[in-house]
Amino acid sequence: MRNGGTPDGGPHTLVDGRYELQRPLGRGGMGVVWEAYDNRLGRQVAVKELLFRGAVDPDTQAQWVERARREARAIARIGHEHVVAVHDVIEADGQVWIVMEQVNPRSLADQLQERGRLAALQTARIGLEVLRGLRAVHAAGVLHRDVKPHNILFRRDGRAVLMDFGIATFEGAAQVTRLHELVGTPRYLAPELCTPQGRSPREATPAADLWSLGVTLYETVEGRAPFRGPTPYEVLEAVREDEPPPMEYCGPLRPLIEGLLVKEPLERLTAQRAEQLLQHVAQETPQYPTAFYPEDGRPPGTESPWSVGDSVTSTGADTGPLEPPDDATGSTGPTDPAAGSRPSAGSADSADSAGSSGPPDSSGPSPSADPGTPVPPRGLAARLRGPRAWAAAAVALVVLVTAGWFTVDRLSTSAGPSLDSSATLRAARERGFLLVGVKGDQPGLSERSAQAAGGFRGFDIDIARAVAKHLGFDTVRFEVVNTQSREYRLSTGQVDLIVASYSITQERKESVDFAGPYYVAGQDFLVPARSTGVNGVADLDGHKVCTVQGSTPEARLRTEYPRIVLEPRASYGLCVTDLLAGTVDAVSTDDVILAGYRAQHPSELRLLGAPFASEQYGVGLHRGEPALRAAVCDAIRDEISSGRWKSSYDTYLKPLAPKELADQLPPDQTECG
Known part of the structure; x- marks a missing residue:
């Protein structure tokens, strides 16, 4: 694998004839991470290699190779701004090299070693970003299993990045750890995984990663680990049996950290609730209140794919570089002494225990209340305590009504349910705009554009805007979603609708509803132009x-x-990058998506133009909201009958592949009967 150079990574040390190792960035239990240069694509990367041959016995070496291979597979499934990206995986001669994006090698652990501890505000901002990456990990069916300050790095703009998935597990992965081998770092390991010798450990769940995050946040804000001991065994004993020492500098982070450090995983703070608390402490005003669902984040009647705390999060406003505040603790206000008692996760009382520095107010009508009962503005109620909160909510509702929301309700038929029965629509009206999940990297369909209104352009974007306008919204905001997380983003109320080349399938219809279809694509292949x-x-x-x-x-x-x-990847953009690099022979998905990528590389890529299956794109909605579904169906029909559908198609899609896509017609609305 190495061509020339020296074993210490001197000049001209190459991996696979492509990646030039320049200098070591760090060394861990499983290998060395190098700063390297990708000679083919002209960019700086990080390359992780295993320990040198001969450093361990053959069985251990083989085990580490399998772990490294599994790490690459785990990360490649995710694709999130707060999770390190994998560019390439190279295997040869019993060695695995993982090529990743390069980030600042100075970890959170390095910062703590230099500064002792961080302010509560800065800790909350870092924790919020790590939690969002962690929720993306869980939504992809992956468990990290080693969340700690050493594995939290930062991009140049200060955004936190979760990395080092060397012991990650995911559904379908083979178990490579040997009997009685400890998996994880003792002081960050969840108590349910710290079983005494001779007993079988409990199965790891996302709640175990949340515990590790709690330990990390405790250490970050307090400057010391909560569970310590002279030997690993005594550390594990402390994790199992002891309560963490009282915190001195946590300020408003107290209810969050105590909620994450609940010994019983089923009673531990959920990921959704943890994010709400972190948003509050980080002074990140929620961009959009979501539908008023129960603590588990699911609308009534839906099933969760995880038993505890999974999800992918909002990729909303960037919190920017993480600078500490002037005060020592970063506290946003005095901490109520009552907050010292451990909250009961999933309880309304757990939110109120933080006093004036607690999370947004979760009071209000339950999901089982009369569907016509307005939901109080959660963001407003979080800032107004006492009787004034309800008075302000009442005034806000009057303003919305007089602004004309009731006129939108005329969209529903007299025989069917009122649009006011839609919890999604009520939440959207409360915040004042519709929130739509879209893709950000599909040319022609949906892609980021600094010049376009709202930052996105494409055929899907036009459909989303038409739906929003039909529902009475002048403003629509777009949230990037990935393939693995779409159902979860809907079920947890993180988006109102999804318009993201979302194929209608029977399996998906068990967890979400669809309106449409608004487009029919064919599955095809993108190949190198030279592959005749x-x-x-x-x-x-x-x-x-x-x-x-x-x-x-x-x-x-x-x-x-x-x-x-x-060769599965986290996004089609990564697939196309690998196709251009020659590491895969073809990319397969819907022809209209492939046509967009081909248009970006017309001399290098070729669309076969021989589709062998079809996909119907629908607008994804929450289950059990028939009035909203009917209104979205009406919007699609109106877009087609008015001629705007064809105009958008001719503008965005037909030019991508004039020959292959020339005869596309609007589909029948089979999901709108």
């Missing part, structure tokens, strides 16, 4: 084909074309 021998799916047997983990194209290829070698 590939003209259809049969020509790709034995070839590496990249697609997105958890997508319908992946499921179809896996079941119907088992001789194709699948």
